Amino acid sequence: MDSESLPGSLEHVSGTGVVLTPEQKAALQVSLVILQGHYRFKRVLFWGKILGIHADYYIAQGIGQDEMHDKKNLYSLNCIDWNLLPPATDSSIAELTLIKGRFMGDPSHEYEFTKIKKTGTDDEAQEEEILVKCKEETRLAATIAVIDRDVAVVPRGAYLKTPLSQVEKNRSFQGLSVSEAVKIRSYFHLSEPTHLKKKTLLQQADLDPSFDFLDTLEEDIPKGSWSLQTERGSSLVVLRSLLWLGLTCYHIPCTSQYGYIYMGFGEKNMDLPFML
Template identity: 35%
Template structure:
């Protein structure tokens, strides 16, 4: 576990952080987590539940020879037991019967939101149906975290480059954005594989960050990112209006930046009436 896995500074800037008990118990869990296949691991955020909350951590996987963009692995625990478990699901998207706008998490990952469907055999009148596993709160949590992370994986322009092997890597020479750049929403990109376009290993001479990472405007409509600098202009904070509870910070002139999500996991469906 890196010393920056729990970055309380971003919590102070976001206005919410873990309780002392949560921070201590999560830190203990992180200290015994197997990170041998990870380049780093950080606290991703907290999703509120009615009876208990979920704490999420994310690790950046080490690049394999065949990789171009690094993948992320997620773990979660409930505030009832603080036992980190892989946050995975066999569902590509949330179940259509689960209303993501009104759904509230309970804090019990085993809760069945949609019951399993048993397979039926062919007969003269029907073609039969395949078995479908139950859709649990853990499945929903994995889908929600995937959606939020995909839309808010913010990094400053220039923080990552393409190395000589055509793989996305951290830019060790990155010294931060200028004060003016840091307050411009176009200076920030999404650290994820672009939804469209060729893999970086298939493109020759690819160096500019705008070529292999999408701008954050790709997942948010105009006006849906709030950018604010402190009075001394030493820190810039960006907040999402699409996913209330997401905060990102960058200290201009330095390589320091980070992000945090603290919310109920729901998307702001009323945004069109706000901007």
């Protein structure tokens, strides 16, 4: 959610239980403006909150020139003081499945888990267990990266791709029509596409390369991993992820107002295939 329109945006998703106290809202409005000036971000988003046992992490994203690739994540424990998170690596993302349990709320907390390492050639390969330590700060950065990859959502046309392959916010976006806003195919993942690259040239012929450069939610596996509902007499569309419980996206048809926020435990719903 854009920090400049945070109070109003939070009202649109309050029906799902996404709420902040008046003190937290006031602190965020001031601190995010200071944050943007300090790091010279193009704009700042309030990404959401990951609930911990002893404390909660409030997450902000600083956006640079490229809306999809030039992002920096920061966290705060009090909505005032912000700390820059290290970039998530492929190894830290792969290790997420090995770390069990909730976040503690302490960035310096260390998790210990065993990892299988193979040594030797194919015929004489041996497996050994090695003890690996991971700080909660690293786990936090990896979790945010995976949630963004899996369920960061924007309406079709909200972003465009320039001839230089840079992703920018579409300033002329005036929202989806009411009939299009209630279709799951009208919403895209704001992450590197995977299904789009597998489409044939014939399937890509009807796509606009400026707008249709992302994967649609319609292609998500398993099917039914999104809940789409209309509220206020179809004047508000709300999307909820069943894969990452706590991710909520909203869009007001025929306007440029949209956004998403995550408020949850930072744990993927691995039971989803059995729930559908």
